[in-house]
Amino acid sequence: MNSFIPWIGGKRLLRKTIIEMFPKNFDRYIEVFGGAGWVLFAKDKHADLEIYNDYDGQLANLFRCVKFHPDEVKKEITGVLNSREFFDDFKSQLDMRGLTDIQRAGRYFMIIKTSYGADRKSFGGTKKNLIKSTDYLSEISNRLNGVVIENRDFERIIKVHDRPGALFYLDPPYHGTEKYYQTGFGDADHIRLRDCLKEIKGKFILSYNNDDFVRELYQEFNLIEVSRRNSLLERYEGKDMEYKEVIITNY
Numbered sequence: 001m002n003s004f005i006p007w008i009g010g011k012r013l014l015r016k017t018i019i020e021m022f023p024k025n026f027d028r029y030i031e032v033f034g035g036a037g038w039v040l041f042a043k044d045k046h047a048d049l050e051i052y053n054d055y056d057g058q059l060a061n062l063f064r065c066v067k068f069h070p071d072e073v074k075k076e077i078t079g080v081l082n083s084r085e086f087f088d089d090f091k092s093q094l095d096m097r098g099l100t101d102i103q104r105a106g107r108y109f110m111i112i113k114t115s116y117g118a119d120r121k122s123f124g125g126t127k128k129n130l131i132k133s134t135d136y137l138s139e140i141s142n143r144l145n146g147v148v149i150e151n152r153d154f155e156r157i158i159k160v161h162d163r164p165g166a167l168f169y170l171d172p173p174y175h176g177t178e179k180y181y182q183t184g185f186g187d188a189d190h191i192r193l194r195d196c197l198k199e200i201k202g203k204f205i206l207s208y209n210n211d212d213f214v215r216e217l218y219q220e221f222n223l224i225e226v227s228r229r230n231s232l233l234e235r236y237e238g239k240d241m242e243y244k245e246v247i248i249t250n251y
């Protein structure tokens with residue numbers, strides 16, 4: 001199934017390739033930098049234990065509320081128009097004291113869906129059927145049934161869940177694109193991630209942008225180059241634009 005939200009760096013186009021590279025045997029699946037969870041949602045089940053994690057607290061709250069209260073989140077959006085006024089109001093209310101988790105989830109959902117390129121900052125101004133997208137929340141809720149939702153820094157999640165039968169799928173903010181995420185992520189974090197992955201007993205599969213810094217960091221691991229079309233660049237440049245990425249594994 002598809003995710004219920006667009007997300008900057010979402011792996012909608014790469015999910016099939018990533019899953020084909022999964023090892024044969026693992027008994028727990030951990031999506032460390034969850035985002036919209038495109039790889040998680042691509043299969044009905046990856047393993048007996050599945051964990052979705054993202055450090056963005058509003059996003060983890062949205063996933064949790066959709067899992068447990070899809071109808072209530074839907075009610076929050078009912079009557080909301082795809083308009084700049086709603087968008088600006090919801091953005092300014094998001095961190096307000098007194099909102100319930102479900103109210104925050106509804107607002108964040110609307111902000112993601114109606115922002116420009118899911119940047120959550122500027123109003124997109126394009127046609128969106130918000131009601132149709134909320135109808136999908138019950139299916140998402142069923143899929144998330146049994147998925148543990150976490151809101152931690154990657155290092156903590158990796159350390160807690162590491163064991164020989166674990167598979168970590170990691171999709172960190174790409175090197176140079178960190179400013180697009182609320183959480184921030186600098187070179188020290190990229191190095192911290194590599195150091196952490198060096199020590200694990202489980203298996204990891206990591207997607208990154210193909211740049212010198214990344215290739216240097218992971219030179220001791222298996223690295224496969226992949227490319228996909230970049231629709232956003234194509235829209236502006238008006239020609240085929242390929243985006244080069246790497247998939248790195250320790251198996």
Ligand SMILES: C[S@@+](CC[C@H](N)C(=O)[O-])C[C@H]1O[C@@H](n2cnc3c(N)ncnc32)[C@H](O)[C@@H]1O
Nearest residue numbers: 009010011033035036037038055056153154171
């Ligand atoms: C490239 S996106 C993941 C996209 C996701 N694979 C998808 O298909 O939608 C990277 C994610 O990492 C999260 N993130 C940033 N810093 C983090 C940290 N220190 N620990 C865990 N997650 C973090 C961001 O909030 C963002 O959602």
